[in-house]
Amino acid sequence: MxxxxxxxxxxxxxxxxxxxxxxxxxxxxxxxxxxxxxxxDQKKQILGAVISGDEIAAMTPDEVNAYYGSHIASTVVDMNGKEIAGATAEGVDVAKNYKKPVEERQFPVYIFHEEGNVASVKSYIFPLYGAGLWDAIWGYLALGTDMNTVGGITLAHAGETPGLGARITEPGVQSRYEGKEIFNESGELVAIQMQKGEGKDYSGNPHQVDGMSGATITGNGVNNMLINYLGYYKAYIESKKSSTAVASL
Structure with missing residues (x-):
């Protein structure tokens, strides 16, 4: 009907x-x-810059939250390295901030410390964000208290090519950054550059790491992301280097 x-x-x-x-x-x-x-997931990525992925994988969600809570402090700074009153690192969306002019952005800093002892700092962790071949890439870079030596890095992506650019998430690629330095002997910020091609030994160069075959554009994206974001954090990094130098006198 x-x-x-x-x-x-x-x-x-x-x-x-x-x-x-x-x-x-x-x-x-x-x-x-x-x-x-x-x-x-964000806590796992942050912790991945300072402890091994195997350790994190062995933790339950409750254990990750507990470890994070007892080992990570945070602050938010501006381009001049000054702390922003009232801002919280967890409240800053780095991806949304990326769309703003640099001078208007907020920059979270995560501080890895001895369990339950915020004053005993082991390293500083800086969020990174940029563009790969197809979509966004991001990560977290840990610096030792000398504010120069890389303790570790985690890298992630939204849509890089499997087996090529997507390899930035592999522990073997990320481990290449460990022990590298972001400042040269003259004190200039040079970051760390992933080289084109793969299979060469860069152990003698503190500012270069081996590349990924067939993923030059993704590698360049990582390079740009590192130099850009370390530049945004440079004032804060140098202020910590200065305070560490004074404390050691």
Whole structure:
């Protein structure tokens, strides 16, 4: 039997309202869980710059949260290295900040310290963000208390090519940065440059690491990301270098 237009319209409206309510309810239920999962993943990436991935993989979510809470402090600074009152590192979306003019951005700093002892700093962790071949890339770089030597790095991507640029997430690639230095002998910020090609030994060069075959553009993106973000943090880094030098006198 052919239905009237009024019936069809009424049925469509009711169906739309019901589906909308169902989607809204699902979003409210799953929303907090999704936020918790995102926060947990960020904590793992931050910790990955200072402890091994195997250690993190062996932890339960509760253990990750507990370890993070007892070993990580944080602050937020501006381009001049000054702390921003009232800002929290967890409240800064680095990806959204990336779209703002540099002078308007907020820059989180994570401080890795001895368990339960904020004053006993072991390293400083700096978020990174940039562009790869196809989409965004990001990561976290840890510097020792000399504010020069790299303790570790984690790198991630939104859509780099599997087996090529996506290799930036591999521990073997990330470990190449350990022990490298971001300042040269003249005190200039040079960061660390991933080289084109793969298979060469750069152990004698403190500012270069081996590249990834077939992923030059992604490697260049990582290079640009490092020099840019270390430049944004340079004032803060140098202020910490100065305070460390004074404390050692």
């Amino acid at each position: 052919q239905q009237s237009n009024a019936y069809i319209i009424t049925f469509s409206v009711i169906l739309t309202v019901v589906l909308g309510l169902l989607l809204s309810g699902t979003s409210q239920v799953l929303g907090p869980m999704q936020k918790e999962a995102i926060a947990l």
